[in-house]
Amino acid sequence: MRRKALAFDHFLHLNVGKCSNFGSGVIFEYNGSALVAMVGKNCFAIASDRRLGVQLQTIATDFQKIYRIHHTLFIGLAGLATDTQTLYQRLVFRHKLYHLREERDMKPETFASLVSAVLYEKRFGPYFCQPVIAGLGDDDKPFICTMDSIGAKELAKDFVVAGTASESLYGACESMFKPDMEAEELFETISQALISSVDRDCLSGWGGHVYLVTPTEVTERILKGRMD
Amino acid sequence: MGDSQYSFSLTTFSPSGKLVQIEHALTAVGSGQTSLGIKAVNGVVIATEKKLPSILVDETSVQKIQSLTPNIGVVYSGMGPDSRVLVRKSRKQAEQYYRLYKEPIPVTQLVRETATVMQEFTQSGGVRPFGVSLLVAGYDDKGPQLYQVDPSGSYFSWKASAMGKNVSNAKAFLEKRYTEDMELDDAVHTAILTLKEGFEGQISGKNIEIGVIDSKRIFKVLSPSEVEDYLQEVE
Numbered sequence: 001m002r003r004k005a006l007a008f009d010h011f012l013h014l015n016v017g018k019c020s021n022f023g024s025g026v027i028f029e030y031n032g033s034a035l036v037a038m039v040g041k042n043c044f045a046i047a048s049d050r051r052l053g054v055q056l057q058t059i060a061t062d063f064q065k066i067y068r069i070h071h072t073l074f075i076g077l078a079g080l081a082t083d084t085q086t087l088y089q090r091l092v093f094r095h096k097l098y099h100l101r102e103e104r105d106m107k108p109e110t111f112a113s114l115v116s117a118v119l120y121e122k123r124f125g126p127y128f129c130q131p132v133i134a135g136l137g138d139d140d141k142p143f144i145c146t147m148d149s150i151g152a153k154e155l156a157k158d159f160v161v162a163g164t165a166s167e168s169l170y171g172a173c174e175s176m177f178k179p180d181m182e183a184e185e186l187f188e189t190i191s192q193a194l195i196s197s198v199d200r201d202c203l204s205g206w207g208g209h210v211y212l213v214t215p216t217e218v219t220e221r222i223l224k225g226r227m228d
Numbered sequence: 229m230g231d232s233q234y235s236f237s238l239t240t241f242s243p244s245g246k247l248v249q250i251e252h253a254l255t256a257v258g259s260g261q262t263s264l265g266i267k268a269v270n271g272v273v274i275a276t277e278k279k280l281p282s283i284l285v286d287e288t289s290v291q292k293i294q295s296l297t298p299n300i301g302v303v304y305s306g307m308g309p310d311s312r313v314l315v316r317k318s319r320k321q322a323e324q325y326y327r328l329y330k331e332p333i334p335v336t337q338l339v340r341e342t343a344t345v346m347q348e349f350t351q352s353g354g355v356r357p358f359g360v361s362l363l364v365a366g367y368d369d370k371g372p373q374l375y376q377v378d379p380s381g382s383y384f385s386w387k388a389s390a391m392g393k394n395v396s397n398a399k400a401f402l403e404k405r406y407t408e409d410m411e412l413d414d415a416v417h418t419a420i421l422t423l424k425e426g427f428e429g430q431i432s433g434k435n436i437e438i439g440v441i442d443s444k445r446i447f448k449v450l451s452p453s454e455v456e457d458y459l460q461e462v463e
Contacts, residue, residue, distance in 0.1 A: 102334060113330035 027128045028149075030055060032203025033065055033078040034165035036173060036194055037134040037144045039158060040186035043214040044142035046074050046134040047194045049165070049204040050222075052081060061206040061227070069095050070105040071218065073135035074211055075115070078163035079149065080128035087127050090118060108135030108143040112153060119151035126150050130162040140215040165204045168197035187212050187221070195225045234354035249357055250350060253306075253379035256359035257391060260305040262426055263292075264390035264398055265363040266419050267374040271412035271442035272365035274303040274374075275419040277392075277427065278437045293439040293449050297322045300335055300366035301439045301447035305392035306379075307359035314358060318342045335366035339375045339383050347381025361391045367445045394426030401425050412442050420462050433459065 034049040052063035066076040067088045075091065077084035094114060098106055106114070112133050119127060126149045137143045146160040147153045154160065158177050161169035172193040181189060191210055198205040208223030239249040263276035276292050293303045296318045304311035321341045325333040342362065349355045357379040364375045376391065377383045388406045390398035401422050410418070416438065424431050433452035441447040450458070 101340075102337060106329075107331070110329045110331050114328060117328050 028079050028130070029164050029203060031079070031081040032201075033163035034169060034194060034198045034201065034204035035065060035076040035078045035130075035132045035162040036169050036190060036197075037076065037132050037146075037160050038173070038177065038181075038186060038190045038193075039142045039144055039156075039179075041180040041182055042140055042142070043183045043186060043212065044134045044136070044144060045186050045190040045210060045212045046076055046132065046144075047190050047208055047210040047223075048076050048078075049163075049194070049198045049206065050209055051204050051206040053203060056202070058206065064209070066209060066211060067092070069111060069135075070099075072140075072213060072215075073106065073108055073111060074133075074213070075111075076132040076134075076162070078130045078132070078166075083127040083129045087118070087129050087131075091115060094118070108133060108137050108145075111135065112143075112145050112147075116147055116151035116153050119147065119149065123150055132160055132162045134213070136213065136215060163204060165197045165201035168200045169193065172197045183212055183214055183219075187219075191221075191223050195223060199226055232354055236353055237351055238354065238356060239350045247350060247380070250380045253357040253359050254361075257306040257361045257379065258393070258395065260307070260360075260392045262390060262392040262394040262398060262423065263303045263305045263363060264388070264402070264419060264422055265303070265365055265374045265376075265386065266388040266402070266406065266410070266415040267365075267372050267386065268410045268412045268415040269408075270372070271367065271415070271440060272372045272374050273412065273415045273419050273438065273440045274301060274363050274365045275416075275423055275436060275438045276303045276305070277423060278435050280435070287434050291437070291449065293437045295439075295447045295449075296338060296364070297332060297366075297447075299332060299368060299441060299445040299447055300338060300364060301441060301449070302362050302364050303437075303439065304360040304362050306361060310358045311360045311362065314342060314345065314360065314362065317345050332368065334368050334370065335364065335373045335375065336370075338366070339364050339377060343377050343381045343383045345381075346377060346379060350380060363389065363391065365439065365441055365447070367441045367443065367447075372441070390422065397426055398422050412440060416440065416458055417462050420458060424462075431459065432456065 032051055032053045037046040048065040052060040068074055132146045134144045144160050145155045146162055159173040176189050176193050194208045207225050210221045212219040239247050242248050261277040265274040294315050295301045322333045322338055346358050350357045362377045366373050374386050375383050376389050388402040405418050433455035438450045438455055
């Protein structure tokens with residue numbers, strides 16, 4: 001029985017012949033994302049783009065990719081949007097129970113180990129996500145790390161990147177980063193790195209979302225870039 | 229256990245609201261060898277009598293005080309074989325925690341997990357409660373801690389406690405001797421004196437066991453010669 005034609009049906013022809021079976025890398029490029037985290041002097045910044053797409057069609061321009069676990073711990077999730085949302089829900093669940101049992105917040109290093117374990121549980125049917133974790137650890141020391149979709153941790157002292165724009169981000173961060181930047185300068189640097197990278201990636205963009213975290217406050221800012 | 233004839237719990241309520249099996253388990257604990265623990269400002273000490281059934285037993289092969297993690301140790305009163313099962317399960321739980329979080333398990337969490345196991349054996353089919361009470365001594369980010377876990381699965385944090393045969397005399401002695409600002413060495417001396425109170429026969433490094441953990445957070449069972457040194461200091 002044929003259903004009634006709906007408004008977006010004429011877009012169906014775009015999927016025909018375009019990777020109908022999702023091979024290993026392509027699934028990560030279905031929705032599009034750009035994520036970066038940087039370490040400054042007693043502070044860190046984590047930034048993402050705002051686009052949610054279905055291949056080349058843009059569906060939303062205010063899609064949240066960075067989530068707050070507790071007041072000094074953030075996780076950004078790049079990759080397939082349904083998996084990032086589900087993974088975030090699972091992690092928040094785990095952290096809430098941890099907080100109730102242990103009566104304290106998770107340290108960023110501990111949380112990173114947890115994310116790694118959760119991802120590896122699905123080793124042979126993984127979440128198509130690449131997380132970027134950023135937080136303030138003991139003595140308010142900034143901690144950042146990223147990992148692949150099956151939980152291989154990569155710790156860094158300076159910056160970590162993820163998403164479809166990651167190659168551009170690597171280049172931009174490598175050239176713009178300086179160690180021990182203060183909060184304002186860190187914000188400028190991460191914003192420039194993000195905007196210039198997403199401008200070279202058709203699947204990410206439509207502005208930016210930057211969180212700047214110091215021991216005393218968390219500042220959230222929206223960036224305006226090329227809206228395409 | 230579902231298909232077994234004994235898939236119902238053997239621990240059932242009496243009309244007075246008591247779980248008689250647990251009462252009997254506590255009796256088993258109460259007739260076990262005395263053990264005690266004292267929490268100091270910079271560490272914790274646990275100690276126990278090590279009365280062997282015959283002089284022919286090789287005392288170096290017997291170790292009643294065991295470590296659960298590098299920074300948590302445990303002593304028991306009651307049935308030795310039951311305590312071995314709990315030590316094994318607790319060690320596994322501590323390692324599972326570490327594997328997940330890459331962080332050593334906090335003392336309270338390990339105590340809670342162990343107590344949960346003990347409670348399960350009061351409400352599962354075909355099993356009996358454990359015939360031991362445990363004294364868990366540890367040092368973590370919250371400082372030195374001492375917990376007692378009973379066969380029912382209830383646990384308490386203590387500044388100083390005793391269990392086993394001589395429990396009432398030992399606790400009375402500890403109540404008199406305990407001070408809030410006690411240091412670890414004083415606590416070891418007090419522990420030895422408390423054990424001496426109810427000791428039948430001549431106390432020596434071979435028939436008591438002492439475990440300590442200090443601010444370096446490494447749990448250590450003292451060797452017989454180290455125990456002898458402390459004994460001489462007490463004389």
